[in-house]
Amino acid sequence: MTDLTPVFDDLRDESEELDRLVGELSEDTWALATPAAGWSVAHQIAHLTWTDRSALLAVTDLEAFAGEVEKALAAPDRFVDEGAEAGAGLPPARLLAEWRAGRDALHKALCAAPTGVRFPWYGPPMSAASMATARLMETWAHGQDIADTLHVMRPPTDRLRHVARIGVRARDFAFGVRGLAPPEEEFRVELTSPPSGPSSGELWTYGPEDAAQRVTGPALDFCLLVTRRAHRTDLAVRAHGPDADRWLDIAQAFAGPPGTGREPKGATTA
Numbered sequence: 230m231t232d233l234t235p236v237f238d239d240l241r242d243e244s245e246e247l248d249r250l251v252g253e254l255s256e257d258t259w260a261l262a263t264p265a266a267g268w269s270v271a272h273q274i275a276h277l278t279w280t281d282r283s284a285l286l287a288v289t290d291l292e293a294f295a296g297e298v299e300k301a302l303a304a305p306d307r308f309v310d311e312g313a314e315a316g317a318g319l320p321p322a323r324l325l326a327e328w329r330a331g332r333d334a335l336h337k338a339l340c341a342a343p344t345g346v347r348f349p350w351y352g353p354p355m356s357a358a359s360m361a362t363a364r365l366m367e368t369w370a371h372g373q374d375i376a377d378t379l380h381v382m383r384p385p386t387d388r389l390r391h392v393a394r395i396g397v398r399a400r401d402f403a404f405g406v407r408g409l410a411p412p413e414e415e416f417r418v419e420l421t422s423p424p425s426g427p428s429s430g431e432l433w434t435y436g437p438e439d440a441a442q443r444v445t446g447p448a449l450d451f452c453l454l455v456t457r458r459a460h461r462t463d464l465a466v467r468a469h470g471p472d473a474d475r476w477l478d479i480a481q482a483f484a485g486p487p488g489t490g491r492e493p494k495g496a497t498t499a
Contacts, residue, residue, distance in 0.1 A: 236358050237340050239388045240365040244277075244332050247372040250381065252325065259321040263374040264458075264491060268313060270378060271324060273371045275316025276309070278328040280367060281335045284360055287348045288338045294349060301351060309485070335364070352484045362391045366482055370456035377458075385423035385449040390433060393420055393448050396455030396482040397435045403479050406487060412472040417443035420451050442470025444477065455482040457490040 251259075251274060259271045268276075286294040301308045316324055342348075342357035355363065369392055376383050397418050401411035417440035422431040433448055444451070446466035453459040454466055454477065461477055468474035481487050 236361045236365070236391060237336060239391060240339075240361045240368070241332075241336050243365050243368045243372070243388055246383070247368060247375070248325075248329070250372065250375060250379070250383075254321070256321055258379070259324075261378050263378045265374050266489075267310070268374070269317060270375050271317040271319075271321060272313040273375050274324055274328055275319070276313040277368060277371055278316050278324065278331055279312035281328070281331040281364065283351075284364060285331065285335045285338055287350055288335070288342055288357070288360070291349065298349070298351065362395060366392045366395050366456065369452070370458055370483070373453070373456070373458045384425045385452075386425070387422065387428050389423060389448050389452050392452040392456065392482060393418075393433060394435070396451060396480060399455070399482050400476060400480070402484075403476065403481050403487075406481075406485075407479055409479075412442075412476075414441065414472075416440055416470070416473050416476070418451075419443065419445045420448040421446070422448050442468075442473040444468055444473050452482075455480045457481055457483075457488060460491050460493040462493045 251270065254270065260269050262269055263273055265273070283294065283297055286297060304311065316327070319327070339357045339361050345356070347354040347356050348360060350360070365388060369388070372383070400416070404411040415436045417437060418435040420433040422428040422433055424430065436443075444466060446464070450459075450464040450466045454461060454464055466477060468477050479487065
């Protein structure tokens with residue numbers, strides 16, 4: 230049996246790192262606008278709180294989660310923003326407390342989930358490990374929005390391995406969500422692990438070694454790319470092959486519409 234503890238613990242650690250970043254912020258700072266249009270720091274944490282609650286329902290209360298899916302289907306273009314807006318309206322101390330309680334409850338539920346069981350989601354059903362991986366990816370990505378807002382540099386960790394894996398596995402989804410046919414052949418993806426982690430300098434690899442097309446670069450840059458937290462031109466991720474090159478323009482690790490992404494550094498708007 231595979232030991233699922235690492236991904237559950239990594240999700241907890243990623244959340245705690247973000248908690249240390251926002252836990253002592255002033256109320257004025259919670260209201261600062263982040264790079265996500267229309268979202269403040271409070272919206273970012275509110276979104277994580279809302280999504281953690283949805284994940285908890287998916288694992289523990291199928292009927293209640295089905296009700297959440299109905300709400301999403303009734304307002305597919307608004308339900309995510311509405312969930313964030315509702316939480317962002319709370320006093321920061323209360324929002325912080327709800328986020329902490331919710332993620333703790335989700336951690337316990339995921340650890341207690343039976344092996345092999347798949348839980349419903351807004352997309353395909355997921356195992357407990359996949360659920361934890363998706364939550365870690367979102368926590369890291371929204372934490373990046375907050376860090377960018379506060380002009381804080383976060384040292385990359387080996388937890389990025391989970392984000393990178395989702396980004397690779399979501400390749401075909403990125404094409405499909407834009408109405409494009411995915412490439413028939415797999416790519417080789419080779420990423421250099423963060424220099425500050427235990428696996429410093431290690432190569433994280435995905436796909437066949439003899440693949441005709443490949444993607445290479447630092448793991449951090451790849452994760453920023455697939456979460457659409459930085460523009461491709463500002464990153465040291467390289468494509469070798471026309472389909473791989475196209476993928477880097479559209480890659481995304483998250484479900485739902487791609488959004489506008491980030492502008493290149495130094496870009497100006499008319």
